[in-house]
Amino acid sequence: xxxxxxxxxxxxxxxxxxxxxxxxxxxxxxxxxxxxxxxxxxxxxxxxxxxxxxxxxxxxxxxxxxxxxx
Amino acid sequence: xxxxxxxxxxxxxxxxxxxxxxxxxxxxxxxxxxxxxxxxxxxxxxxxxxxxxxxxxxxxxxxxxxxxxxxxxxxxxxxxxxxxxxxxxxxxxxxxxxxxxxxxxxxxxxxxxxxxxxxxxxxxxxxxxxxxxxxxxxxxxxxxxxxxxxxxxxxxxxxxxxxxxxxxxxxxxxxxxxxxxxxxxxxxxxxxxxxxxxxxxxxxxxxxxxxxxxxxxxxxxxxxxxxxxxxxxxxxxxxxxxxxxxxxxxxxxxxxxxxxxxxxxxxxxxxxxxxxxxxxxxxxxxxxxxxxxxxxxxxxxxxxxxxxxxxxxxxxxxxxxxxxxxxxxxxxxxxxxxxxxxxxxxxxxxxxxxxxxxxxxxxxxxxxxxxxxxxxxxxxxxxxxxxxxxxxxxxxxxxxxxxx
Numbered sequence: 001x002x003x004x005x006x007x008x009x010x011x012x013x014x015x016x017x018x019x020x021x022x023x024x025x026x027x028x029x030x031x032x033x034x035x036x037x038x039x040x041x042x043x044x045x046x047x048x049x050x051x052x053x054x055x056x057x058x059x060x061x062x063x064x065x066x067x068x069x070x
Numbered sequence: 071x072x073x074x075x076x077x078x079x080x081x082x083x084x085x086x087x088x089x090x091x092x093x094x095x096x097x098x099x100x101x102x103x104x105x106x107x108x109x110x111x112x113x114x115x116x117x118x119x120x121x122x123x124x125x126x127x128x129x130x131x132x133x134x135x136x137x138x139x140x141x142x143x144x145x146x147x148x149x150x151x152x153x154x155x156x157x158x159x160x161x162x163x164x165x166x167x168x169x170x171x172x173x174x175x176x177x178x179x180x181x182x183x184x185x186x187x188x189x190x191x192x193x194x195x196x197x198x199x200x201x202x203x204x205x206x207x208x209x210x211x212x213x214x215x216x217x218x219x220x221x222x223x224x225x226x227x228x229x230x231x232x233x234x235x236x237x238x239x240x241x242x243x244x245x246x247x248x249x250x251x252x253x254x255x256x257x258x259x260x261x262x263x264x265x266x267x268x269x270x271x272x273x274x275x276x277x278x279x280x281x282x283x284x285x286x287x288x289x290x291x292x293x294x295x296x297x298x299x300x301x302x303x304x305x306x307x308x309x310x311x312x313x314x315x316x317x318x319x320x321x322x323x324x325x326x327x328x329x330x331x332x333x334x335x336x337x338x339x340x341x342x343x344x345x346x347x348x349x350x351x352x353x354x355x356x357x358x359x360x361x362x363x364x365x366x367x368x369x370x371x372x373x374x375x376x377x378x379x380x381x382x383x384x385x386x387x388x389x390x391x392x393x394x395x396x397x398x399x400x401x402x403x404x405x406x407x408x409x410x411x412x413x414x415x416x417x418x419x420x421x422x423x424x425x426x427x428x429x430x431x432x433x434x435x436x437x438x439x440x441x442x443x444x445x446x447x448x449x450x451x452x453x454x455x456x457x458x459x460x461x462x463x464x465x466x467x468x469x470x471x472x473x474x
Contacts, residue, residue: 014411014413017417017419017420017423018122018419018420018421018423019174019420019421019423020420020421021170021171021174024167024170024171025171036118036122036419036420055178055179055180056171056174056175056178057178057179058174058177058178058179058423058424058425058427058428059423059427059428060179
């Protein structure tokens with residue numbers, strides 16, 4: 001199976017509870033907003049940190065968008 | 071203006087807190103309760119803000135021990151302090167951050183999904199025992215033993231020891247959730263902690279040479295590779311897990327099922343359309359969650375809803391009141407099994423958001439699907455009497471159900 005490329009990561013604010021697991025684990029990629037929700041700030045997507053943060057999130061709020069397969 | 075009732079354990083408030091919460095939200099959103107000696111927050115916006123505010127400290131154990139106990143008591147209860155103070159729920163950053171990350175890995179949704187088979191097995195076992203009976207006690211015959219069995223399996227304790235967990239967890243919960251009529255609750259809690267820790271030490275020693283596929287072995291492995299953690303941290307963490315995963319889930323089961331049984335149209339809807347189970351469980355959490363409130367200590371002077379809160383003041387965050395704030399929830403006094411979105415605060419919010427939430431949600435979903443499918447005619451046959459507690463919301467057993 002060909003490796004799909006991760007295009008983008010974002011935090012679904014309707015799910016985010018502000019546990020800050022992503023922010024404390026990967027401060028280069030995630031920041032805490034003033035409304036209590038995290039958001040993704042990395043300019044280039046780092047797949048391993050985005051993937052791990054997505055798994056660590058207690059409410060699975062981190063969404064990963066992959067390139068469509070041909 | 072009428073004076074506000076400061077007795078948070080007033081039977082009328084305990085049995086039906088809604089009118090009291092409404093009055094506080096509307097007239098005294100940040101209220102100094104002289105009897106409880108602290109501020110009480112009830113609006114969604116304020117409770118949410120406090121849960122996300124890093125200046126609101128979660129360590130209410132240290133101030134309690136420093137200011138409320140005599141020197142003699144402090145010495146006598148040193149072990150209780152030592153254990154409670156290592157609980158991640160009572161820690162603030164930076165200590166909190168490290169421990170929380172370790173636990174998060176153990177309870178991340180993917181890890182919890184691997185426990186599904188174990189949970190399904192227990193649910194089946196318990197409900198098999200219900201078959202052929204005309205009545206059961208929801209609490210004794212399911213809600214009480216079920217979560218304890220699950221958490222014991224996760225940690226790695228043998229099933230035949232589970233009954234011992236109940237007494238220890240109960241002693242600790244009584245201390246932490248401010249029950250009444252317990253003069254000796256510190257003594258009782260400390261004795262439970264001593265026994266509990268000695269028991270867990272036995273499990274720990276067994277695993278030093280022979281690690282198993284359980285959470286205690288996993289925590290031991292993490293601890294060996296992490297110079298900041300001690301074997302005590304592993305033992306105390308297991309005490310916290312048993313405690314946190316025990317009575318809260320028990321209450322969630324009892325509160326949600328009895329609410330549903332008293333709201334027959336919503337129960338019928340769920341029987342017809344079990345696909346709404348997820349939102350129904352969230353609504354159970356919102357409507358009668360196992361915790362009405364949680365506590366914080368102000369880390370500095372601050373203004374909340376036009377009141378001047380001083381650093382060191384205690385603050386009671388009533389999630390139960392926030393969850394019924396009409397500014398956040400439409401028709402908040404109605405139980406709506408399909409409510410969505412439902413951003414209740416029952417698992418707390420912010421950095422102390424309940425670690426066990428994915429596990430609790432899975433336990434509830436499996437149990438309720440099975441329960442509604444296998445016992446479609448069940449009815450509540452005992453009156454609902456809420457237990458007088460400041461933080462917890464729990465029904466006094468028995469909770470009798472007629473099954474046929």
